[in-house]
Amino acid sequence: MILLALQLLFAPVAASIAGVALWALYRHERMEDGQLVRTFVFFAVMVGMALYAAISSDSVRRRIDPQFRMISEIDAHPLYDTFQRLSPDEAKLLEELLTKEMSRGATLSEAMLRARAWLTAAGNHRIGFTDQTTRLNWGRVAVDSLKELRSRDTLLCQQMISGQKVDTQSLPQAFTEKNTAAFHSALIAVYEAADKGMRHELPREQAADFNATALEFRSIKAGLEREFGADIASFISSRERQDWPAAEERLCSARIAQLEAMLTRPKATAALLIDSALR
Amino acid sequence: MSADEQELEGLAAHGQKIVIRCIVLTFILRAAERAQALPDFVFQGLFVCVMIYSLVGVVRICSGLGESQNKKILFMVLAFFPLVNLVALVYLSVRASRMLRNAGWTVGLFGARP
Secondary structure, three states, X not given: OXXXXXXXXXXXXXXXXXXXXXXXXXXXXXXXXXXXXXXXXXXXXXXXXXXXXXXXXXXXXXXXXXXXXXHHHHHHOHHHHHHHHHOHHHHHHHHHHHHHHHHOOOOHHHHHXXXXXXXXXXXXXXXXXXXXXXXXXXXXXXXXXXXXXXXXXXXXXXXXXXXXXXXXXXXXHOOOXXXXXXXXXXXXXXXXXXXXXXXXXXXXXXXXXXXXXXXHHHHHHHHHHHHHOHHHHHHHHOOOOOOOOOOOHHHHHHHHHHHHHHHOOOHHHHHHHHXXXXX | OOHHHHHHHHHHHHHHHHHHHHHHHHHHHHHHHHOOOOOHHHHHHXXXXXXXXXXXXXXXXXXXXXXXXXXXXHHXXXXXXXXXXXXXXXXXXXXXXHHHHHOOOEEEOOEEEO
């Protein structure tokens, strides 16, 4: 708005400053007409150029143009930078999400937190291409995040697990700064590793035995049935989840227990289990 | 009538012609701009040319009317404000017409002649 006003008033402002300068410098002289016009045009052009240089500079634009300030802040964020390098289409979507929230008055950190469900889904979508260490790290961050959600808001935790529409306005209060930093760092690692994975640049790792992993999956499910009931165990273990009818702490705790149990298995098995549970 | 007075009237008459041309040119340019007849940068360039041309007219009328240096500068600055510039140009043109009529000039739609 301010930038638009400045653009519209650019010539008048330059002329006004030039007029004041002309008056200050030549107030005791009576100039010939031609000289007066030439001097005025000279000052107006000089002031115009100086104004143009000033309002085109990043530091001034950040002060007067909220849109530019938002874009600059977003560009400087390491997570957005990673998206832009490795997945420009998703970076565009993320930028839209963030600018939408920031234009409503949210800070970049709040906007990032409100985009958490979307970012989580983006990370889950890519873990299949990553190495085992990155997958396990992503799994640990998922567990920590769910624990924080459970301690603050059971309904939000359930929404994150079941893929229901998440109340994004409540998300900024749901996570600690430490968790947010760990989440961003894990997500950056997922994107970096997935990019290498897609280009077949990751070192070869010992693959998990598929049948043994399936047995482990069933054994974890059996444990969940004993502790939380068959309905919750099937809901958690199924990929095609329908909406869970009520907000229950049981659901949240069951998911955390499932992921924690998976993380205790040998590295290769745990990585495959986490991949199947989160993706 | 002294030579000085004749020179002042000549200045006012010439300035008024320039000012009237600038008013007409501004209307034409605004209409063409709305019709998007030419690229934006061409219009910006043409508007700057008209502004500078109107400066010459403003200064000549002010000199002809015997205005002070400060008033000249004020009207020059006003020539850069959209809409205000038209008001200022019309005001100066009306004052020049009154002065020239009193001096026996014939003032028409597009300026005055002795």
